[in-house]
């Protein structure tokens with residue numbers, strides 16, 4: 150990882166507010182430059198609070214939602230109505246509360262075969278983003294095993310170089326997932342990694358150590374032309 154920016158916040162609430170300010174800024178910058186904002190959401194517990202904060206007038210009134218185009222950097226292979234669905238979490242926390250055209254929301258398909266759904270989602274990414282396939286902003290989290298998106302340790306997707314989106318069998322969870330690959334994530338103009346909670350400390354300690362060895366999937370996030378910003382809370386960096 151090349152010189153990432155690391156910002157440490159008191160707790161998850163402060164981290165989430167910082168992410169919301171960052172979201173508004175990135176959105177305004179992209180709309181000024183290209184008249185739209187393409188963003189990939191992540192799942193997990195950390196972004197939920199960010200999504201809730203984005204619905205408040207303080208933030209929502211400063212976002213031109215009709216110019217925002219939303220994808221998901223990973224999804225569990227479950228129906229969109231399942232409590233495990235990253236789409237459902239985002240819908241309940243954010244999408245149901247904002248005025249965004251339905252055509253701007255690109256939920257990951259999860260009906261049928263995982264491989265066909267991944268190919269369909271990759272085609273949607275290419276259609277909306279064009280040749281560059283470069284998101285304006287990619288939001289990511291990190292699991293306590295060092296996974297990010299659904300790039301889990303020991304999975305075949307880690308060595309995928311041609312595809313932008315791929316299905317992946319996650320043995321540790323006994324489930325299929327659909328995930329952006331490194332190739333797609335690392336084309337992003339900005340990557341925001343939101344990591345809160347003490348259970349992330351053992352992995353963070355290792356990856357930010359001097360001469361850290363590349364062991365965890367999250368260490369492969371390295372946007373070629375973009376910037377990576379870690380938003381961390383004190384619990385994640387101290388373990389307390």
Ligand SMILES: O=C1O[C@H](COP(=O)(O)O)[C@@H](O)[C@H](O)[C@H]1O
Pocket residue numbers: 191192193194195196223224225235289290291292293296297298299
């Ligand atoms: O399974 C997942 O977990 C990671 C990390 O989530 P968190 O709850 O520890 O913040 C998340 O980034 C990913 O999108 C999700 O599918």
